[in-house]
Amino acid sequence: MQATKDSFYVALRNRLVAVDPQRTITIDGATRPAIVVAENEPPNAAPPLCDAFYLHWGGARAALPAAGTLMEMECTIAYRTKGTDQNGNLDRGRGLASLDNDVLAICYPPQTAKCDYCSGAAVPLGSTIFWTQPALSALVNAPPYIGREITVSVFFYPEVNQT
Amino acid sequence: MPINMIPGRHQAARRGADAFLRALGSEQITLRIADPSAGDTNSQLGITPPTASDVQIAPAVVEVVTPAPDGTRRIQVMLGAKGLQPVADSYGVTDIPAWLLGSQGLVYRGQLMPIKSVTSNCFAGSEYLYLLIATE
16 A cells, blocks of 8 residues: 555656656755655654645555455545745745646546655566546645645555555 | 834844853754665665755753653754854755754653644744644
8 A cells, every 4th residue: 555655656746756856845945846744754754845746645445345355545635835926925826726627637647657765776576557537626726825735546456565 | 114114124133042042951853864865776666765864953952741641751942043044054954843843853861752733923024933743
């Protein structure tokens, strides 16, 4: 299951670098693509940054209980923006649309190779994970921010000896 | 000359706060600060733990205050700008309250206690005293 989470994150992160290389954030002095797995950050981490994607893993279950071992796990990607000061924060809607475009772009194609990252390097596990088309939530208006969540169901086969 | 026209008048409040803290016991507190992240894949995947540095700050006044409603221990710490500013400067910090809130916390009797709130007192546009609340 951990390999699925890690592979999904790394795939989206690498795609974000290609799709929108300017979309970066700085956390603890390091500049990185603006996509973060919430559970991989310290418990007392700063509040979520604007203009960045935060992945939250949800429940997992057998996809087809009657057939095979295929499982699905829910992932929510949350993001928000307050626009830019240069534009008097009037471009919040455009900022959100830009985030929407990026997240839709990085979710396609909806599959990637599954790798084990526990050793510090990507070790291919010989299978792929795939996911549903993103479902966009209604806009969340919490001045000065507007944001949204998207959800995808990620499908994978659990592997023996996999943590 | 009116007091608001005296240059460097904010130093009076800083020195006063420093003397106040020393008179109350002049303890020392340890602030644990995360080192800059390597920003590599392992740190993003939560595999490589972040390293941290411990910084001693004095003078400080530490008080154990009423526990939080859920029973967790709380401490209140007063720090003066005179003692804190040189440390913050060494890290290139300009916003000290935000820096304190972003730290890993205070080490009190061997236990790391995250900082929940920072209140700064200002005089003449300059901060001179910080009040921190940290919990288990």
